Amino acid sequence: MPPLPPPPVASQALWAPALSFNESLVLAAVLFCIGLAGVLARRNLMFMLMSLDIMLNAAALVFVAAGARWHDAAGQVMFLMILALAAVETAVGLAIILCLHARGRPTLDGDSNNLLQG
Amino acid sequence: MAAFLIPLAVLCPLVASIILFTCARHLSTRGVGVVACGGVGLSALCCVILAAWLLARPVTEVLHVDLWTWMRAGGFSAHIAFMLDRISLLMILVVTIVGGLIHIYAMSYMRTDPALARFFACMTLFVAAMLVLVLASDLLCLFIGWEGVGLCSYLLIGFWHDNPANTAAARKAFYLTRIGDVAFLCALLLLATATGSLRIASEVGAAESGQVSHMVVNAATLCMVVAAFAKSAQIPFQAWLPDAMAGPTPTSALIHAATMVTAGVYLLARLHGLFALAPAVQALVAVMGVLTLLMAACTALVQSDLKRILAWSTISQLGYMYLALGCGIWQGALFHLMTHAFFKALLFLAAGSIILRAGHEQDIFRMNGLGRAMPGVTAAFVAGASALAGLPLVGAGFYSKEMILSGLWPARFMLAGHDIPAGPVLWGLGLLGAFLTALYIFRAVFVVFEGDSRTDPTGRTPAGMGIPLACLAVMSVFGGMVEMPDTLAPIHLFTAFLGLSPPQAHEPAWLVLAGALAPLSGLLAAWVLWGRTPRIMREMPGQASIIPLAGSTPRATDALYGLVFVRPLRVLLWFVRHDVAAYCLGRTGRLTRLASDRLELARRGMIGLVAGRTVMLTREGSILLGRMQDGRVRWYAAWIAAGLCAALATMVLP
Amino acid sequence: MHAPIPHALGLLCAATTLVGAMMVITRKVVVHAVLYLVVTLLALAVVLALLGAPFAAALEVIIYAGAIMVLFVFVVMMLNLGQADSARESEWMRPRAWLGPALLAALLCAELLYALPSLLAPLPPPFAGPATETPLPPAPPLFRLGVHDVGLSLFGPYVLMVELVSFLLLAGLVSAFHIGRRRAEER
Numbered sequence: 001m002p003p004l005p006p007p008p009v010a011s012q013a014l015w016a017p018a019l020s021f022n023e024s025l026v027l028a029a030v031l032f033c034i035g036l037a038g039v040l041a042r043r044n045l046m047f048m049l050m051s052l053d054i055m056l057n058a059a060a061l062v063f064v065a066a067g068a069r070w071h072d073a074a075g076q077v078m079f080l081m082i083l084a085l086a087a088v089e090t091a092v093g094l095a096i097i098l099c100l101h102a103r104g105r106p107t108l109d110g111d112s113n114n115l116l117q118g
Numbered sequence: 119m120a121a122f123l124i125p126l127a128v129l130c131p132l133v134a135s136i137i138l139f140t141c142a143r144h145l146s147t148r149g150v151g152v153v154a155c156g157g158v159g160l161s162a163l164c165c166v167i168l169a170a171w172l173l174a175r176p177v178t179e180v181l182h183v184d185l186w187t188w189m190r191a192g193g194f195s196a197h198i199a200f201m202l203d204r205i206s207l208l209m210i211l212v213v214t215i216v217g218g219l220i221h222i223y224a225m226s227y228m229r230t231d232p233a234l235a236r237f238f239a240c241m242t243l244f245v246a247a248m249l250v251l252v253l254a255s256d257l258l259c260l261f262i263g264w265e266g267v268g269l270c271s272y273l274l275i276g277f278w279h280d281n282p283a284n285t286a287a288a289r290k291a292f293y294l295t296r297i298g299d300v301a302f303l304c305a306l307l308l309l310a311t312a313t314g315s316l317r318i319a320s321e322v323g324a325a326e327s328g329q330v331s332h333m334v335v336n337a338a339t340l341c342m343v344v345a346a347f348a349k350s351a352q353i354p355f356q357a358w359l360p361d362a363m364a365g366p367t368p369t370s371a372l373i374h375a376a377t378m379v380t381a382g383v384y385l386l387a388r389l390h391g392l393f394a395l396a397p398a399v400q401a402l403v404a405v406m407g408v409l410t411l412l413m414a415a416c417t418a419l420v421q422s423d424l425k426r427i428l429a430w431s432t433i434s435q436l437g438y439m440y441l442a443l444g445c446g447i448w449q450g451a452l453f454h455l456m457t458h459a460f461f462k463a464l465l466f467l468a469a470g471s472i473i474l475r476a477g478h479e480q481d482i483f484r485m486n487g488l489g490r491a492m493p494g495v496t497a498a499f500v501a502g503a504s505a506l507a508g509l510p511l512v513g514a515g516f517y518s519k520e521m522i523l524s525g526l527w528p529a530r531f532m533l534a535g536h537d538i539p540a541g542p543v544l545w546g547l548g549l550l551g552a553f554l555t556a557l558y559i560f561r562a563v564f565v566v567f568e569g570d571s572r573t574d575p576t577g578r579t580p581a582g583m584g585i586p587l588a589c590l591a592v593m594s595v596f597g598g599m600v601e602m603p604d605t606l607a608p609i610h611l612f613t614a615f616l617g618l619s620p621p622q623a624h625e626p627a628w629l630v631l632a633g634a635l636a637p638l639s640g641l642l643a644a645w646v647l648w649g650r651t652p653r654i655m656r657e658m659p660g661q662a663s664i665i666p667l668a669g670s671t672p673r674a675t676d677a678l679y680g681l682v683f684v685r686p687l688r689v690l691l692w693f694v695r696h697d698v699a700a701y702c703l704g705r706t707g708r709l710t711r712l713a714s715d716r717l718e719l720a721r722r723g724m725i726g727l728v729a730g731r732t733v734m735l736t737r738e739g740s741i742l743l744g745r746m747q748d749g750r751v752r753w754y755a756a757w758i759a760a761g762l763c764a765a766l767a768t769m770v771l772p
Numbered sequence: 773m774h775a776p777i778p779h780a781l782g783l784l785c786a787a788t789t790l791v792g793a794m795m796v797i798t799r800k801v802v803v804h805a806v807l808y809l810v811v812t813l814l815a816l817a818v819v820l821a822l823l824g825a826p827f828a829a830a831l832e833v834i835i836y837a838g839a840i841m842v843l844f845v846f847v848v849m850m851l852n853l854g855q856a857d858s859a860r861e862s863e864w865m866r867p868r869a870w871l872g873p874a875l876l877a878a879l880l881c882a883e884l885l886y887a888l889p890s891l892l893a894p895l896p897p898p899f900a901g902p903a904t905e906t907p908l909p910p911a912p913p914l915f916r917l918g919v920h921d922v923g924l925s926l927f928g929p930y931v932l933m934v935e936l937v938s939f940l941l942l943a944g945l946v947s948a949f950h951i952g953r954r955r956a957e958e959r
Contacts, residue, residue, distance in 0.1 A: 018779055018782035018822035019779070019782035019783075019786065019819065019822050019823060019887070023783075024823060024919075025888055026885060027789065027819065029881060029884035029885055029888070031793055032880075032884070033877040033878070033881035034790065034877070036759055036876070036877045037874055037876075037877035038796065038797030039752070039755050039873075040752055040756050040759065040873030040876060041797070041865075041869055041870050041873035042864075043752070043869075044802070044865045046844075046848070046851075047802070048751070048803055050796055050806070050809050050844070051796070051797055053809065053840070054793050054796065056814075057813065061816065061819065061820070064820055064823055065823055067917060068824045068917060073917050073919070073922045074924075075842070075924055076917060076921075079831075080926065081937055083831060083832075083835055083836065084941060086836070086840065087839070088941060088943070090829045090840050090843055091843065091944050091945070092944050092948050092951070093911045095951040095952055096851060096951060098847060098851075098951075099951050099952070111750050115946055116811070289877070759877075760876065762880060763879050763880050770886055770887040
C-alpha cells in the first residue's frame with residue numbers, strides 16, 4: 001500500500017497538472033503493450049531491440065509518474081537506473097548483432113539463432 | 119597498543135599471502151619460504167605480546183576492536199570487529215605457534231616442489247582466515263573466516279592437481295563442508311532475525327535473558343551443530359577427512375589436524391552460553407561425539423595407510439571434544455583441542471618425515487624396522503603417540519582426557535523434563551575409546567619401527583624439519599602439565615587461564631586410576647598383538663577381517679551417501695530418460711517374489727497400469743516442455759507475456 | 773481541474789508517443805524505425821517534463837534520444853543494409869505473423885487498463901492491514917521534483933544502488949568488448 005500523499009508544501013511551486021497520474025499510467029500501459037507486440041512480432045533483431053527500448057521507457061514513465069504523484073524523488077532515481085540498464089542492454093545487444101552479422105548471418109533473424117535450444 | 123596488534127596479527131599472514139600469490143615469479147625458493155615464515159612468525163610475535171598484555175590484566179578483561187561497519191540494512195547491522203578474550207587468545211596462540219612451526223617444517227619438506235609459492239600462499243592465507251575466524255566478535259565476520267579456511271582447505275587438498283584422485287578428494291571435502299556452511303548460514307539468519315545483530319556477546323546475552331524464543335535457540339544451535347560436524351568430519355560427515363590426506367603432509371598437519379577441523383569445537387565453546395539453553399541439542403552433540411569417537415577408533419585400527427590412521431584418529435579425538443562439549447565441559451574440550459593440536463601436528467610431521475625418507479611409501483606394512491635407521495624421528499613419533507594415547511604422566515593427552523573423563527562421570531541430561539544420568543555410560547564409552555586409541559596408535563608404532571628392516575631409508579632428516587619436530591615433541595610431552603587432576607597435584611593453570619574456578623567436586627582417585635590404566639592396557643595389548651609376535655600379525659594380509667564392520671566403514675559411509683544423496687538424483691534422471699514401466703515392474707517383481715503368484719500377478723497388472731499411465735503423462739508433458747524450450751527468443755518472450763497475462767487475470771478478475 | 777492548454781499539450785505528446793511507437797514496430801527499413809524511435813523518445817521527454825520531472829526529461833533527450841540512438845545509427849550504418857533487406861522484412865511481416873502477438877498484447881493492454889482503477893483503489897478487506905483502512909484521499913496536484921531532490925536521494929539512501937549500477941555498466945562494457953574482440957580475432 002502506497003504511503004499517504006504529503007500535504008502540499010508552501011514553498012514548493014505547484015505544477016500545472018498537464019497530465020494526471022491516471023493518464024500517464026494509461027499511456028505507459030499502451031506503450032508497454034506496443035513494445036511487447038513489437039518484440040513478439042518482429043523477427044529482425046534490430047527491431048526487437050528497439051521494441052525492448054520502448055518497453056523500458058514505458059516502465060520508466062510509470063516510475064516518474066509515481067514519483068510525481070507521491071512527491072518522492074525515488075521515482076526519478078529509478079528512472080536513472082532504468083536508463084543505465086537500457087544503455088547496457090543496447091550496447092550488449094548491438095555488439096551481439098554486429099558479431100552475428102560478421103559471422104555470416106546477415107539476415108539478423110531472431111529465430112535462426114537458437115543454438116542454445118534445450 | 120594492543121588494539122593495534124590484533125589487526126596486525128591478521129594482516130601479516132594476509133600480506134604474505136598476497137605477496138606470494140602476486141610476485142611468485144620474482145622470488146627464489148628460499149625467498150618464498152622466508153616471506154611465508156616471516157608473515158606467520160610476525161603474527162605469532164604479535165600474539166605472544168598480546169598474550170603477555172592480556173594475562174597481566176584481570177580475567178574478565180575483553181579487548182574489542184571495531185574496524186568498520188560492514189553493512190547496515192534496516193534494523194540489522196554487521197561489523198568487521200575483533201574481540202580478544204581468553205578463549206580467542208588460546209586459539210590464536212595455538213594457530214600461530216603451531217602454524218609457524220609447521221611453516222618452518224614445510225620449508226624443508228616442500229623444497230623441491232615447483233609450485234612452492236602457491237603452496238605457501240594458500241597456507242598463509244589459511245592462517246589469516248583462521249585468525250579472522252577465532253578473533254571475530256561478529257558471527258558474520260566469523261563466517262568470512264569460516265569460508266576462508268574451507269576455501270584454503272579445498273585448494274590445498276587438491277594441491278597436486280595432476281592426479282584426478284586428488285581433485286576428487288578436494289571436491290568431496292568441499293561439497294561435504296558446504297552442507298555445513300549452508301546450515302551455518304541458516305543459523306545466522308535465524309539469530310539475525312531474532313535479535314537484529316550478530317554480535318556474539320549480544321546473541322548470548324539476548325538468549326540468556328529470554329528475548330529469543332526457545333524454538334529459535336534450539337533451531338539455531340542445531341544448525342550450528344550441523345555446521346560444526348561438517349567442518350570437523352563427525353558422523354555423518356566423516357567421509358571427507360581421510361580422503362583429504364591427498365594433500366601435502368604439512369597441510370594435513372595444519373589444516374586437517376591442528377586447526378581448521380577444530381573450528382567447530384571453537385564455535386561451540388565460544389557459544390557455550392547459547393548451547394546451555396538447548397539441552398536436547400547438547401545431548402545430541404554428546405551422543406554423536408561418542409559414536410564418532412568409537413567408530414573412528416575402530417576404523418583406525420584396521421587402516422594400513424599411515425596418514426589415514428592419523429586422519430581417523432583426528433576424527434576420533436574430535437569426537438572426544440564434542441563429547442565434552444555435549445556434557446558442558448567446554449573448558450575440557452578447549453584443553454584437549456590445545457594438546458591435540460600439539461601432538462597431532464607432531465604425529466603428522468613425523469609421519470611426513472618417515473614417508474619422505476621411506477621413498478613416499480605410506481603403507482605401514484611395507485616399512486618395518488625404521489626405528490634403528492632414524493632414531494630422532496622415532497623418538498618424536500613415539501612422544502606424539504604416547505601423548506595421543508594418553509599414557510599417564512608422559513603424554514599431554516593424558517591430562518586433557520582426564521579432565522574430560524572426570525567431568526563426564528557426573529554428567530546428566532535434562533531431556534523433556536526427565537533427568538537422565540548418562541554420565542557413567544558416556545564415561546565408560548570414553549574409557550573404551552581411550553583404550554582403542556592406545557591400541558591403534560601403538561599398533562602403528564610397533565609395525566613401523568620394530569622388526570626387521572625391510573625398507574632402506576635414504577638421506578637424513580634436515581634440521582629445518584628436525585627443529586619443529588623437537589619443539590612439538592617438547593610441547594606434547596609437557597604441554598599437558600598445566601592442568602592436573604587433584605589426585606596428582608593441585609595445578610590448575612589452564613582453568614585459571616580461562617578464568618574459571620577449578621572443579622570443586624573432588625573426583626575419586628579410582629576415576630583417575632581407571633583413566634590411567636585404559637591407555638596402558640591398550641599399549642600392552644598392542645605390544646602383545648603386534649610388538650611381541652611380529653611374524654604372525656604382520657604377515658596377516660586380511661587385517662581388516664578382525665573387525666569386519668570397522669574395516670568396511672569408509673566404504674559403507676560412501677555407500678550410504680550414495681544411497682541417500684546420489685541415488686535419488688540418479689533415479690530421477692533415470693526416470694526421465696528410460697522406460698519407467700520396466701523399472702517399476704522389475705522392482706515390484708523383486709518385492710513380491712515371496713508372495714503368492716496370484717498376488718504378484720495382480721500387483722503386476724495394477725502397477726503396470728499405473729506406471730504405464732505415468733509414463734504416458736510424463737512423456738506428453740516432457741514433449742510439451744521441450745516445445746517450450748526451443749531456443750527461440752520470441753517464443754520465450756511470448757511465454758513470459760502469457761504468464762504475465764495469466765497472473766494479472768488472477769489478480770484483477772474477481 | 774486541468775489547465776486546458778498544458779493538458780492539451782500533454783495529450784498531444786502522449787498521442788505522438790503512441791503513434792511513434794506504432795510506427796517503430798511496423799517499419800520495413802531500419803533507419804526509418806530508428807528515426808521514429810527518436811520522435812517517440814522526444815515526445816516522451818516532453819511528457820516527463822509535463823509530469824514535473826525536468827531532470828528526467830533532460831536525461832531522456834541527452835542519453836536516450838542522443839547517445840543510445842546514435843549507437844543504433846552507427847550499427848545500422850555498419851550493417852550495410854539494402855533493398856533485399858527491406859524486401860525480406862516485408863516478407864516476414866505478413867499479417868499472419870502479427871496475429872498472435874497483437875492478440876497477446878491487446879489482451880495484456882486490456883487487462884492493464886482494467887486493472888488500473890483497482891490498483892488505485894484501496895485494497896479489499898482481506899488484504900488490508902489496519903493502516904490501509906482509511907480510503908485514499910483524492911489525488912493532489914503533481915509536484916515538481918528538480919535535480920536537487922533527485923541528487924540528494926541518489927547519493928543519500930540510494931548510494932548502494934549507484935554502486936550496483938556502476939557494476940552493471942562495467943559488466944556491460946566488458947561483455948560488449950569481449951564479444952567484439954572475439955569477432956576481430958576470427959577474421
